[in-house]
């Protein structure tokens with residue numbers, strides 16, 4: 125496989141973003157931090173939506189001297205009340221949103237299922253349900269600012285393997301009736317993000333709001349660092365080797381940045397973007413990434429996408445604005 129060109133093109137990275145406003149969730153660490161750094165470098169104002177405000181403030185000290193500005197606001201995606209509080213605080217202070225990056229994510233590396241206070245399985249709560257609620261609450265602001273963009277982080281693991289394609293179990297998204305597996309929950313959460321970006325793109329077709337799902341590559345971030353001790357030791361031992369095949373956080377931020385800033389990306393609204401991946405060894409790499417067709421049929425089934433969204437409105441306690449017209453029903 126040819127060496128990746130892990131940088132967005134010059135025209136994209138030299139765009140002047142003065143006067144624009146972005147939200148990046150999970151902005152204190154890894155891919156989110158480097159996505160934020162580039163946006164601030166180009167002059168944007170970035171709202172760093174962090175579960176740990178102090179970690180966001182600490183990380184953002186390294187932005188000193190950059191052209192743009194930033195602020196840190198508290199957001200716990202595992203708590204729908206916190207999501208609503210964040211949106212209220214954001215819209216009280218800001219009347220534009222040029223880009224929304226649903227970046228935060230986690231995987232439950234322990235054996236036991238963890239539930240959020242709202243009753244969701246924790247992995248899908250953070251990657252998908254929290255972001256779903258926040259996106260839906262921010263849609264009017266995104267539309268009012270259009271052209272605007274939304275990118276949600278998925279992962280190559282959403283594709284699985286030819287013999288084992290992850291799929292959503294719509295009548296048990298939160299593992300109430302199934303045996304729990306942390307990795308399966310993570311794969312399903314990332315299928316949900318691919319489907320949501322595609323559904324949203326169709327729903328917003330008549331607007332100038334573009335949506336994308338993103339695989340960042342294998343990032344040398346803090347991802348998975350909260351696992352049990354034996355796993356942490358194994359990861360520490362593997363780290364020097366993994367450097368040969370993994371990407372820096374800056375490199376891994378390029379696909380999100382391409383989706384947010386390039387002139388080309390909006391022509392592919394709804395698509396799953398990746399710079400390169402083990403799934404596409406035959407494909408030439410492209411700076412910042414390009415729209416890849418997911419090999420997982422379950423991640424491109426638009427009936428499933430619409431059912432997921434209809435169900436999500438219900439589960440997060442929002443009125444579905446189009447249910448009366450569309451007559452959506454979730455099959456049991």
Ligand SMILES: NC(=O)c1ccc[n+]([C@@H]2O[C@H](COP(=O)([O-])OP(=O)(O)OC[C@H]3O[C@@H](n4cnc5c(N)ncnc54)[C@H](OP(=O)(O)O)[C@@H]3O)[C@@H](O)[C@H]2O)c1
Pocket residue numbers: 149150151152153154155156173174175176179199200201202203227228229230250251277278279280339340341342343344345346347348
């Ligand atoms: N690393 C990879 O190789 C890889 C591969 C494919 C996809 N991804 C995806 O890329 C995204 C970024 O991950 P990363 O690699 O940069 O990992 P990371 O360094 O662990 O960053 C994850 C971020 O998500 C935040 N977060 C976790 N739970 C949260 C919650 N309840 N509310 C708000 N924020 C929360 C974390 O906050 P705290 O610091 O407070 O925990 C952190 O800021 C994730 O969606 C991940 O699934 C990563």
